[in-house]
Each structure stands twice: as structure tokens, then as C-alpha cells.
């Protein structure tokens with residue numbers, strides 16, 4: 001018997017078309033999941049009285065041997081399911097040919113993929129935590145250094161460098177949480193669905209679920225055979241995760257450039273130019289930014305593959321795996337590259353603090369007037385005219401004498417000098433999400449707790 005279906009056909013499959021349809025090249029990655037799912041299925045068949053205890057024991061032993069041997073090169077196997085079954089039969093003979101009773105590859109591939117995600121998602125979550133750990137360490141190196149925050153990529157208001165770094169921590173933490181949601185979506189046992197209509201053997205699906213660590217049972221066998229929503233959810237998590245890494249990369253590409261120089265890139269994390277001796281390029285971050293496009297493509301591509309499918313299984317669904325595996329590999333590699341680059345970054349507090357002074361204190365001047373009873377809209381007008389004057393004269397707030405301040409409002413007093421500094425600006429902030437030093441320290445402390453919980 002050369003193929004899983006050879007009884008029905010007179011001719012062998014066309015070699016080229018068989019190769020076109022085969023998935024073993026990539027789904028061999030599901031090997032251990034397929035063996036686990038098969039062992040649980042065999043046990044359930046035995047419990048239902050479909051398999052003799054002798055056959056069940058032989059299958060169990062055979063599957064252990066197959067697992068022990070590890071996944072090999074295969075022998076023209078269509079997919080990992082065919083591979084495992086052939087290897088089993090090669091070891092134990094006829095009993096192995098009873099394993100597929102009441103079961104279909106349609107549900108098998110679904111259970112394998114769900115088991116795969118259940119073991120791989122925590123690996124991605126640990127990689128996310130590792131990148132967060134580097135951001136926290138960099139925030140510690142930055143201490144109380146200041147930098148400008150930006151809107152429209154124009155200097156807005158002074159912030160702690162640590163506050164900026166935390167602004168990249170929280171999107172990554174959301175990515176980890178999103179993966180927890182993906183895990184719970186994947187946490188459903190599809191076995192018992194058969195090819196599409198269920199199975200006629202009295203299989204105790206709840207027992208299989210608890211043996212395999214699933215907390216729920218699927219509720220509709222037709223849905224099961226065509227449902228890859230959990231793959232789409234993983235791809236969405238990966239695409240958004242890559243968007244976050246891309247934006248983080250973009251920020252550090254900018255902030256390590258000569259024009260900003262708020263951070264220095266380690267030599268080991270940069271590349272030179274073959275022509276221009278002075279260059280120090282942030283290639284790894286550019287690559288992460290570039291690869292985000294590819295992972296977004298996997299999400300968009302997979303949604304497009306699913307959208308026109310009739311209910312039940314169609315072979316189109318096989319396309320889920322290359323998208324899933326490449327998204328996972330790209331995400332993991334990017335997380336690890338970002339963590340390495342962050343580890344080598346040095347804050348440049350003198351440069352970033354200098355950039356955080358000057359006209360970006362204008363809001364603080366307006367607040368100064370508001371504290372003395374001026375309506376905010378009027379204060380905004382007054383400070384706007386101070387800024388216009390300073391721009392014309394090429395000066396900044398700290399160059400103004402008290403007399404000059406008073407030309408704009410009699411409410412300015414001696415204390416205006418000390419009130420209008422970058423340090424005073426951050427220390428005046430009051431809300432928990434602000435750049436106030438206490439608030440930033442609390443957010444860092446809470447993130448350290450979160451990291452501990454990530455293991």
C-alpha cells in the first residue's frame with residue numbers, strides 16, 4: 001500500500017502533483033504533537049472497547065519508539081500523520097493498522113496544531129519577557145536622565161528617558177497577554193469530530209481532553225474540520241507584535257542617529273559601510289522593521305485563504321502551517337535581535353537632557369500663569385507671543401530677564417526662573433501614567449513584578 005487511500009484508486013498519484021500536495025517538508029514540525037494525539041486516541045479506542053488491550057499496548061509501545069527515534073526524513077510521506085502511522089506499522093505491524101479507526105486527518109491536524117501552539121506560545125511569551133527585561137535594564141542605566149517627548153516628530157514636552165523606555169514595555173506586555181488569549185482559544189479538543197460528522201465509536205472525548213491537557217471539547221464537528229480561527233488569532237498577535245518591534249526599532253534607529261544621539265549603539269550591534277568609513281548602521285533594527293511587513297503579510301494572506309472556503313475541510317487549510325511557522329520563527333528571531341541591540345545601548349544623558357530644554361517648556365509657562373488665576377486659553381495666547389518673540393530673537397525662556405517676562409504679563413514673578421526648567425516640568429506631573437519620577441518608578445517596579453511572574 002503506497003498511499004493512505006490506495007484501495008480506491010487504480011492509478012498511482014502523479015508524482016509532481018503528489019509533491020505539490022505534500023506537507024511533510026514543513027508539518028514534520030508537528031511530529032511530537034501527532035504522536036501524543038495518536039497515543040491519546042489509541043487509549044480512548046481501547047477504553048471504548050474498539051481496540052483490544054493487547055493491540056492498545058502494542059500501539060502505545062510502538063508510538064513511544066517512534067517518538068524516541070525522532071522525526072526522520074520520511075519515505076515519500078504525504079504529511080506528518082502519514083509518516084507517524086507508517087513508522088508505527090513498520091514497528092508493530094497489524095495493530096498499527098487499527099489506530100486510525102474512527103479518526104480523520106482533518107481532526108488530527110487540528111489537534112496537532114492546537115497542541116503545538118500550547119507548547120510554543122509560552123516560548124514566545126518568554127522571549128517577549130526577555131526583551132522587556134532589557135528595556136527595564138536600559139531604564140535603570142538611564143537613571144534620571146531626561147529627553148524630549150515628541151508628537152508629530154516635533155519636540156513636545158520633557159520626559160524621563162525611563163518613561164520613554166516604558167512606553168515600549170507596555171505594548172510588549174500587551175502582546176504577551178494577547179498570546180494568553182490565543183492559548184485559551186487553542187485550548188479546545190477537536191477529536192471526536194471524525195472527518196466532518198463525528199465518530200460512531202463511543203469515544204470518551206472528555207478523557208482524551210484531560211489526558212492531553214485541553215480544558216474544553218469542541219461542540220460542532222463540521223466547524224472543527226474547517227476552523228483555523230486560532231491560527232488567525234496567533235497570526236494577528238504575531239503581526240501586531242512585529243508592528244510593536246518595528247516601531248521600537250524605528251525609535252532607536254532615529255534616537256541613535258547623529259541628529260539625535262540620545263543613545264549609542266554598541267559596535268557589536270551595528271554594521272559598517274563598505275565604502276564610507278564613518279558609518280555605523282543599525283541594520284538589525286532595520287531588518288526587524290522590514291520583517292514586520294512579512295508577518296503582516298502572513299496574517300492578511302491567511303485571512304484571504306480562509307475567506308471563500310465552503311464548510312468542512314478543504315485542502316486550502318494546509319496553507320495555515322507555513323504562515324504560522326514562519327510568523328513564529330520571524331517573531332522569535334526579531335525579539336531576540338531586539339533584546340541584543342537593547343543590551344548594548346548606552347544612554348547619552350547629557351545630549352538627551354540638553355535636547356529636553358528650551359521652548360518645549362512652553363506648556364509649563366502656561367501652567368505657571370494658570371496657577372496665578374489666568375484662564376488657560378488666555379495663558380496659551382500670552383505664552384504663544386513669548387515664544388514668537390524668542391524665536392525671532394533666537395533666544396530661549398531661560399535667557400529672559402524678569403523685566404522681559406513682565407512685558408508679557410505682570411503675573412510673572414522672581415520664581416519663574418526656577419519654575420521653568422525641564423526637571424521642574426517632570427516633577428510637577430501628578431497622574432499615575434505621567435512622567436513624574438514617582439509614577440515612573442512605580443511603573444518600573446510593577447513591571448519588575450510582572451517579569452517575576454513570567455518566570
Ligand code: ARG
Pocket residue numbers: 023027079105106109313315317318319
Ligand atoms: N496535511 C493536511 C493539512 O495540513 C492534513 C489534513 C489532510 N486531510 C485531507 N482530507 N486531505 O491540512
